Amino acid sequence: MFDYIVVGAGFAGCVMAERIASQLNKKVLIVERKKHIGGHCYDYKDEHGIIIHRYGPHLFHTNHKHVWEYLSQFTEWHYYQHKVLAYVDGKKIPIPFNLNSLYYVFPDSLANKIESKLLQFFNYNQRVPILELRKIDDPDIRFLSEFVYENIFLNYTTKQWGIDPEHINPEVTSRVPVFIGRDDRYFIDDKYQGVPKYGYSRIFKNIVSHPNINLLLGVNFNEFCKIRENNILIDNIQFKGKIIYTGMIDELFEFRFGELPYRTLNLEFKKLDQIYFQENAVVNYPNNYDFTRITEFKHIHPVDTKFTHILLEYPGQYIRGISDPFYPLFTDDAKNAYHKYLDLSKQYKNLILLGRLAEFKYYDMDDVIDRALRLFNIIFND
Secondary structure: OOOEEEEOOOHHHHHHHHHHHHHOOOOEEEEEOOOOOOHHHOEEEOOOOOEEEOOOOOOEEEOOHHHHHHHHOOOOEEOOOOEEEEEEOOEEEEEOEOHHHHHHHOOHHHHHHHHHHHHHHOOOOEEEEHHHHOOOOOHHHHHHHHHHHHHHHHHHHHHHHOOOHHHOOHHHHOOOEEEEOOOOEOOOOOOEEEEEOOOHHHHHHHHOOOOOEEEEEOOOHHHOEEEEOOEEEEOOEEOOOEEEEOOOHHHHOOOOOOOOOEEEEEEEEEEEOOOOOOOOOEEEOOOOOOOOEEEEHHHOOOOOOOOEEEEEEEEEEOOOOOOOOOEEOOOHHHHHHHHHHHHHHOOOOOEEEOOOOOOOOOOOHHHHHHHHHHHHHHHHOO
16 A cells, blocks of 8 residues: 555654655655654643643754755744853853853953963864863863863763763764854854744644655554565565664664663653743753753743743663663764664665664754755655
């Protein structure tokens, strides 16, 4: 009945399904373990009309014009510029740590001295990864880098990933820079920023509304799919169409080379009888408390109500069957195991791996959409 099976109803799977359905006029079945579409971007309105991001804040930002234009077919936008504060030594300071942050935490004379020194070593508006800043052999720069490392980067990163930052792939640590400028926006370099006017769930509903797409929700693909002797079997019948797989690659191959490590989030939602709880949508807590950050959703999607809704995030180690995998944990052992799975997957010509879990790669939303669009063009336009 179906030419293609897409496993997973997040952005990776839904975008690929939409392209196949609309551009190739082929029948697509999307199989999703959760009982809703949208993956970790799923959102809903609470009883006061506040849009809640069920799996943590998702703020869309990109420099990919084609990605923005693609999504704009399925949504209007609320043009939102994201800013983040960090709670450090009893003060809330802008992050990424920038020249404004200097004057929040240090006396003006010291802040001015460090600012001058930074501008000797770096260009204005340059982003410098904290681990690179620590390599500068200058006492003032070293003082700043150690302050930022100890108070903003180290404990937050350790809580988030559960290991020492020095052992984390630079792909992750480079995402935490010091910004040599005064722009307090979190996504400084991205031309297109916003959130869907009516929420992410509406986008997904629109993306998969094509008549060639069918949904199977609340079903674990691995329960009726088996891989045997270089064949993919669906209910014990060989499937000759293509499978676009966006789930955990180790699970697909029944953990043949062991379980790949992932991090999860334990999410605590609170409805409060007050207009606002904090100054910004997101406040990070690097050093105090077990949670890493608090999100207040009314700052993202403003609504006129005397109530507010916040989310506290507690990172933890993913445990199969108990928690939800959010982020691949990039260690040398994990990368080696992943490449074994990747080599194994190449034996199946009708299997296409796509997305954060299947490719064991940290994708932002725009990157995974870009990846899906490009992969579609590569595979189906040859």
